Amino acid sequence: MTHRVPVARRRRIAISACLVGLPVRYDGGHKAWPLLEPLIASGVILIPFCPENECGLGVPREPMRLEGDPERPMLLSLESRHDHTRRLLAWSEEWLERHADARVSGFICKARSPSCGVHGVAVHDADGQTTGEGMGLFVRACRARFPHLPIEESERLEDWSRVVAFLESQTC
Numbered sequence: 001m002t003h004r005v006p007v008a009r010r011r012r013i014a015i016s017a018c019l020v021g022l023p024v025r026y027d028g029g030h031k032a033w034p035l036l037e038p039l040i041a042s043g044v045i046l047i048p049f050c051p052e053n054e055c056g057l058g059v060p061r062e063p064m065r066l067e068g069d070p071e072r073p074m075l076l077s078l079e080s081r082h083d084h085t086r087r088l089l090a091w092s093e094e095w096l097e098r099h100a101d102a103r104v105s106g107f108i109c110k111a112r113s114p115s116c117g118v119h120g121v122a123v124h125d126a127d128g129q130t131t132g133e134g135m136g137l138f139v140r141a142c143r144a145r146f147p148h149l150p151i152e153e154s155e156r157l158e159d160w161s162r163v164v165a166f167l168e169s170q171t172c
């Protein structure tokens, strides 16, 4: 079976860098996506991003979580309690501005991440109790900047037919 998509329909997809196998997670690991190989073979152009690493927090880094108001959560380190919200949001705005003309036609993101998660990312209170659900800070900025672009988690694109439907949902 071939996964190649006609060149005229090639897409530029921004994707969480850990999903393409780059060791950018807080512990220096990655989360290589099983459907990465056929996606590349399809001719899609990938634009990897890692908000937490690229905003200057580096690898390894302290694990983080969302806290506060689920509609406007903060990004806090678990132990040191450093607030990285402004740094992450500033990097997100800069990245989105830099790629405004890059003809990005969609985003594939890592689930459950306080930066990249799209659906049901846990938001906590200061004691660690879950108080609600939201979306990662980078994804929130993407939605605000490019409300027409499809954004999905790799875990929801669980087979190739769903990936094709995702690609077909894009308008450019």
Ligand code: SF4
Pocket (backbone or CB within 6 Å): 016, 017, 018, 019, 024, 025, 026, 049, 050, 051, 052, 053, 110, 113, 115, 116
């Ligand atoms: S989920 Fe996002 S912030 Fe976390 S390692 Fe992957 S790309 Fe980086």
